[in-house]
Amino acid sequence: MKLKLYADRMSQPVRAVIIFCKKNGIDFEEIRVDIAKRQHLTPEYAEINPMKQLPAIVDGRFKLFESHAILVYLASSFPGVADHWYPADVFKRSKIHSVLDWHHSNLRRGPTTIVRNTVLAPVLGRPLNPEAAAEGEKFLSASLSKIESIWLKGNGRFLLGGNQPSIADLSLVCDIMQLELLGETERNRFLGPYKEVQQWIENTRNATNPHFDEVHKILMKAREKLQNLRLKGANNEGGESDMKRTLHSRI
Amino acid sequence: MKLKLYADRMSQPVRAVIIFCKKNGIDFEEIRVDIAKRQHLTPEYAEINPMKQLPAIVDGRFKLFESHAILVYLASSFPGVADHWYPADVFKRSKIHSVLDWHHSNLRRGPTTIVRNTVLAPVLGRPLNPEAAAEGEKFLSASLSKIESIWLKGNGRFLLGGNQPSIADLSLVCDIMQLELLGETERNRFLGPYKEVQQWIENTRNATNPHFDEVHKILMKAREKLQNLRLKGANNEGGESDMKRTLHSRI
Numbered sequence: 197m198k199l200k201l202y203a204d205r206m207s208q209p210v211r212a213v214i215i216f217c218k219k220n221g222i223d224f225e226e227i228r229v230d231i232a233k234r235q236h237l238t239p240e241y242a243e244i245n246p247m248k249q250l251p252a253i254v255d256g257r258f259k260l261f262e263s264h265a266i267l268v269y270l271a272s273s274f275p276g277v278a279d280h281w282y283p284a285d286v287f288k289r290s291k292i293h294s295v296l297d298w299h300h301s302n303l304r305r306g307p308t309t310i311v312r313n314t315v316l317a318p319v320l321g322r323p324l325n326p327e328a329a330a331e332g333e334k335f336l337s338a339s340l341s342k343i344e345s346i347w348l349k350g351n352g353r354f355l356l357g358g359n360q361p362s363i364a365d366l367s368l369v370c371d372i373m374q375l376e377l378l379g380e381t382e383r384n385r386f387l388g389p390y391k392e393v394q395q396w397i398e399n400t401r402n403a404t405n406p407h408f409d410e411v412h413k414i415l416m417k418a419r420e421k422l423q424n425l426r427l428k429g430a431n432n433e434g435g436e437s438d439m440k441r442t443l444h445s446r447i
Numbered sequence: 448m449k450l451k452l453y454a455d456r457m458s459q460p461v462r463a464v465i466i467f468c469k470k471n472g473i474d475f476e477e478i479r480v481d482i483a484k485r486q487h488l489t490p491e492y493a494e495i496n497p498m499k500q501l502p503a504i505v506d507g508r509f510k511l512f513e514s515h516a517i518l519v520y521l522a523s524s525f526p527g528v529a530d531h532w533y534p535a536d537v538f539k540r541s542k543i544h545s546v547l548d549w550h551h552s553n554l555r556r557g558p559t560t561i562v563r564n565t566v567l568a569p570v571l572g573r574p575l576n577p578e579a580a581a582e583g584e585k586f587l588s589a590s591l592s593k594i595e596s597i598w599l600k601g602n603g604r605f606l607l608g609g610n611q612p613s614i615a616d617l618s619l620v621c622d623i624m625q626l627e628l629l630g631e632t633e634r635n636r637f638l639g640p641y642k643e644v645q646q647w648i649e650n651t652r653n654a655t656n657p658h659f660d661e662v663h664k665i666l667m668k669a670r671e672k673l674q675n676l677r678l679k680g681a682n683n684e685g686g687e688s689d690m691k692r693t694l695h696s697r698i
Contacts, residue, residue: 268541269541272537272541286520294516297516298513346497
């Protein structure tokens with residue numbers, strides 16, 4: 197039975213899992229759970245993931261959620277996944293766990309918080325929240341600085357000095373990609389000072405293309421629509437309700 | 448060469464790692480890094496953990512930080528650790544990863560945030576921050592409810608229906624134990640509604656005693672001192688500076 201992946205590509209951990217599957221030839225059925233339509237909150241989806249978050253997988257009788265746990269499971273259970281994604285060597289593997297754990301309390305609290313409380317807030321029918329966004333900026337800047345000075349230390353093209361990407365590269369880069377929704381100027385304001393981070397994003401993209409670009413298409417389209425809506429909003433007062441309509445036709 | 452564990456027992460992830468080592472007969476040297484004296488921020492400690500957090504280990508030439516990654520490493524690398532702590536079975540193991548990942552963005556943001564912004568704030572020379580504490584309470588209540596209704600579902604005495612504890616039980620329970628610092632009334636206000644959570648804490652304590660109680664002694668002493676200081680503070684105005692003095696003699 198084919199692996200089932202419950203997904204909305206607007207979610208960054210979902211994108212990481214999809215790219216991983218595609219890159220590693222893991223055959224899967226992508227089952228759309230539309231966050232904007234609140235489909236993740238239905239009783240049907242709670243049967244798949246009682247925490248009502250994305251992504252989740254069902255592999256035969258086995259259900260799993262939390263994207264890092266999913267990536268580790270897929271790398272451990274499916275044949276043909278190259279060792280560099282999640283090395284068998286206990287020392288290398290432990291360092292990857294260390295990055296993934298660090299990610300949760302640091303970088304993960306940056307881009308999503310900023311995006312949700314700025315450009316996405318009107319679309320989600322929520323007020324702008326500059327304080328929450330500022331908190332997100334703090335996490336983002338501190339995290340990018342740590343990535344550049346600690347995790348990207350060494351001569352490798354990837355985290356931990358690697359010459360091939362691991363699941364940690366994919367997870368962290370997909371999170372940073374969420375900044376695309378802010379538009380180029382804002383994105384560059386955050387990423388500009390971090391040349392090595394920018395190069396690493398590019399390396400991860402190149403190592404996983406054409407899947408990386410294909411899976412991020414939805415984000416680029418959303419960025420464009422958000423930009424148009426902002427322009428429209430600046431020109432007339434109907435901007436916000438236009439945005440809400442757009443939401444229902446899926447960004 | 449003996450495993451080196453950089454530790455301050457006032458930190459809950461440190462306590463989880465120490466209890467794990469003691470329970471599993473892992474011989475280690477506990478190297479005190481006094482958070483109150485800001486020893487974790489020194490250049491010497493940055494050589495061990497550039498993120499300047501506790502715990503960290505050095506095993507021969509191998510350095511590692513992030514408590515979950517450390518627990519996984521120890522369970523994978525040291526002989527004699529019973530399988531239930533971190534099962535070899537990929538399905539069971541993946542579920543444990545799922546709990547550990549969930550923990551980061553949920554329960555972990557509860558007890559520490561509450562404690563830091565209430566009882567510990569004056570001791571740390573910081574203002575009380577009721578808003579931050581309220582945010583922590585939100586995470587705590589939501590997390591305890593999910594633990595009771597989802598992770599403790601089933602007939603087992605531990606998370607995921609287990610009859611023996613895993614590293615996830617230890618990590619989560621040690622986090623909840625931080626609530627002891629609030630004093631009994633406040634602790635009970637949070638835990639009171641969750642009978643199964645209370646039983647599970649007791650089960651984890653029993654399964655790891657005498658180490659659990661021994662390692663938590665510092666917390667119980669700190670609770671007592673904080674209570675005395677609060678009483679003193681209520682009786683005279685010198686309470687706060689008394690608290691600061693106490694900090695320097697280590698809570």
